[in-house]
Amino acid sequence: MHIQFSQSRPQGARLIAHVVDKGKLPAATNAAMRAGAEAARFKGTAGQTFDGFVETDGGVARLALAGAGDKNDEARLANLEKAGAALAGKYQSTGDKQLVLDLSESDLTAIEAAHVLLGLRLRNWRYDIYRTKLKDEQKITLEGVTVVGGPEGIEGAWAHAAALAEGVEFTRELVTEPANVIYPESFVARCKERFEDTGAELIVLDEAQMEEMGMGSLLGVGQGSTRESRILAIRWNGGGSEAPVAFVGKGVTFDTGGISIKPGPGMEDMKWDMGGAGAVAGGMLALVKRKAKANVVGVMGLVENMPDGNAQRPGDVVKSMNGQTIEILNTDAEGRLVLADALHWTQEEFQPSRVIDFATLTGAIIISLGNEYAGLFSNDDQLSKELSEAGEAVGDKVWRMPLGKAYDKLIDSPIADMKNIGGKGAGSITAAQFLQRFIADDTPWAHIDIAGMAWSDKPGRTWGKGATGYGVRLIDRLIADTVEG
Secondary structure: OEEEEEOOOOOOOOEEEEEEOOOOOOOOOOHHHHHHHHHOOOOOOOOOEEEEEEEEOOEEEEEEEEEOOOOOOOOHHHHHHHHHHHHHHHHOOOOOOEEEEEOOOOOOOHHHHHHHHHHHHHHHOOOOOOOOOOOHHHOOOOOEEEEEOOOOOHHHHHHHHHHHHHHHHHHHHHHHOOOOOOOHHHHHHHHHHHOOOOOOEEEEEOHHHHHHHOOHHHHHHHOOOOOOOEEEEEEEEOOOOOOOEEEEEEEEEEEOOOOOOOOOOOHHHHHHOOHHHHHHHHHHHHHHHOOOOOEEEEEEEEEEEOOOOOOOOOOOEEEOOOOOEEEOOOOOOOHHHHHHHHHHHHHHHHOOOEEEEEEOOOOHHHHHHOOOOEEEEEOOHHHHHHHHHHHHHHOOOEEEOOOOHHHHHHHOOOOOOEEOOOOOOOHHHHHHHHHHOOOOOOOOEEEEEOOOOOEEOOOOOOOOOEEOOOOHHHHHHHHHHHHHO
16 A cells, blocks of 8 residues: 655545544534534544545545544554554445545644554555455455645654554465465565565575484474475664574464374464464564664574375474474474474574564463463563563553473473473463473573464454464564664
8 A cells, every 4th residue: 555645635536534533523524524423423432434425626525534532542552543444444445546644634643643554554455366256346446545734754654654564464465375375485485575675684594404403393393295394584783783682483384283183174274373484574574674773683484284104293202403302292283393493593593682482382372362462471571571561552462471390390201301292281381381491591582372363353453354464563662662762
């Protein structure tokens, strides 16, 4: 979606929108519109819309009102995003190509106006490239927004938000693509294309290199697939000489469960088991596009988990890069095996100041938290606090869960250093305990289980049904708050 700015309304505009606070209509609203809004019980609550037709410029235009809620609401920016998203959701398929967002009577700040545009752009995103039989009235027609009378500084504020939107959209694209299109090698290729000429450095490890390094944990997951595994690192040096912050993503581009095969119903959803890697790729793109003043590296472990004759078996023992041995009891507990080597390599290669991993790791976290929060596990209280505050601020919410030595006995193996699953209880916790064994004692680390957040079966604040882009905004805000200051 193209966003442009103007001080005057374009001639012949057919769709004009105002963002209004609760209980406050624009002064220029005519009597018919006021009466209609009252009859429709439009009060300006966040995300509420109302429209009518008015004469303008010698013609007729649709005038839309989008509610932003109470001006003093502590969720002000989120409510402004809802207002923008409501406009996109309602008018993206009406046949109108351009929407005029008239802010000439608004007292929004530049940042507030940018959040309206962010909600509008993110909600207008839809991935229709494989839909060949859509009726005209089902196709997205809304292509751009012209902002009229915006506050001083809005173009700069939007430049930051636009980079963020691009990152979220990239994550959604990767997560939405089917597994016959996005697999480890094509994931890398798609990232190379998007990061070309950005100044970011991309590092790719193939199977031969990983084998030489001893990444038996990661390689074991992908050995049943004809698709070769990869590690992709994206490095951005926008700061000084300080150690980078590292984000690590689980990238299982399709997860059948391997020999411990999943039930058939719903297995198609496992194309988004690379949601953690998708979040890291999109988060890095947002940071790079806005030239973040920070040193950051994003690492993605990319594999496909298939039940081939060469596939890993329950009962196998593999050796990870850091020399620890793992007894495989269930090949469907594969994400932690991928992350084990990716986490160790990240620390060895980049010596990061802190490490945060994102993974669609366990169904158990959905039982615990539903689809409202991602599970946060950490060995560092300060990092947990910063992630919680960043998540609350941008809507990528996290809820801290416990870690403790008492859980370690659940993953101790009688024949190896550990096993890859615990018992029936505390499934998300034992998965986090497993990952912690691959983190250096002096490294602040957080694991974010996003199994309930990467995909949605219903529309949300700024997304339709499908990929949410969760994690991108959390990454961006954490860096903005803790590194850039």
